[in-house]
Amino acid sequence: MPTGVALVTGSAQGIGRAISLRLAEDGFDVAVNDISKNQQVLEALAEEIKAKGRKSCVVCADVAKEAEVKEMVAKVVEDLGGLDVMVANAGICFMTGSIMETTEKDLDSHLDVNLKGVFFCYKYAAIQMIAQGRGGRILGASSAAGQIVRNADVGMSKKRGLEVGTVASKIVARSALGYEGKPEDVASLVSYLSSKEAHFITGQTILGFEKIQSMAPTEAYCCQCLILATHVVTGAPRSPSQPLVIPPSEYSSKLYSGKVVTGFSPFHCYDGFKPHRSE
Template identity: 40%
Template sequence: MKGNGQVALITGAARGIGRGIALRLAKDGFDVVVNDIDSEAIHLVAEEIQALGRRSKAIVADVSSGKEVDEMVDQAVDQFGTLDVMVPNAGIAQVKQAIEITEEDWDKVFSVNSKGVFLCARAAARQMIKQKNGKIVNCASIAGHDGFSLLSHYSAAKFAVVGFTQALAKELGPYGITVNAYCPGIVGTDMWELIDEKMGEYLGLVKGEALKKYSELISLGRVETPEDVASLVSYLASSDADYMTGQSINICGGIVMN
């Protein structure tokens, strides 16, 4: 097993990509702490992990709150003794033209997608520096490599994650800690159902047509699954990736190739 009893913490793990990552790392041999703001759903994911024979703990916390994030990491370490992998996966999307975005919209998207990644990585780094090892695997997006129309604040927030990943990797390298990011494309999750619906309103398309339109950009010809993303995170969380740091890797079926 890759994890061999190591401990991973995944935020936004109640469904979609986060749940897929949590279950994959459990199958890899990690004990997994799962976080979300949805108490009922996140406890069900913890039960799924336990059914796979791994230890798990569900923690309800808001990743945009430094106090709650710090307490979440403290709880994980208190119960399991270490934190080997941090995956700040929690994210939100909003479809709007840039001229319609309010300050509140901007702040909300950045509070989760950028600030949340920063707070989780900061808390994890403090623990990992004590251990002199660890892996931080941030959630970015292909929208962090190529800005997308109607997703300007989301794109900006994900570009910020890419820059932060590079800078943090340089700071933590001397401690034996790697920092990378995964950049999904069009994934068949609740988030993309919302994007499809809202983009359809702007583009004059019925439900499902916006997703179909953008899916035509996928070189491999199919919509991505959470398991596709989880496979990359599995690698980045493993010893196979010990010499990789500062990278933000597209996992998108060939939509973006830079």
């Protein structure tokens, strides 16, 4: 018997692709989504899912456009018979340089996909799941999802039997553990959160990875960084078990020679980090 129907946005590559394949292995029928230029890639992915014995359908849509998200959910229901898991994975990150160099167009593009896109996915997934009357699970995987989930949980989880959560997983890089995280590692986390065993977890943000990376020791770097009442961990540990930790009050005006400084928060993981050379 199938576990249910899952929809994964932004599934043409990377984490989204890995999640789609893992959920198929778990017994879900999986709808795969991305923008129209990636249709051929999605069709190939759908064939891989079918080869695992599951049903699949391709739904090309721009999650930043509400009408397209509404139609996307409707097509998934029509083709696969319902919707039990929504993984709002689609997101973009192409800002370069510092915040001073970020244009209004850059900002609008990020907000459209990473904020509005997640919101629209949550909205129409919730409407469908409530109509079905069998509950469901809504997972976000973008930095904006961590903020949306705090409000979405109140309106959906507590009264409607839906579980809402966030996987802060956009940054997958070499860490102080000496291990390079892979999309499949994040997919394993999503697999658990999509399962019945995770029924008691809702309204939470779970950090998949932190980016802690060393740079050349003779160069100075600074970065744009989001700090929410937490600390900064640099990529140059004093020892393998003692990374250098800097309070927020001390970090902002300093340059750290030979280190990349990155911030993280208990609510979401900042996926727009781009170090730049400080002259």
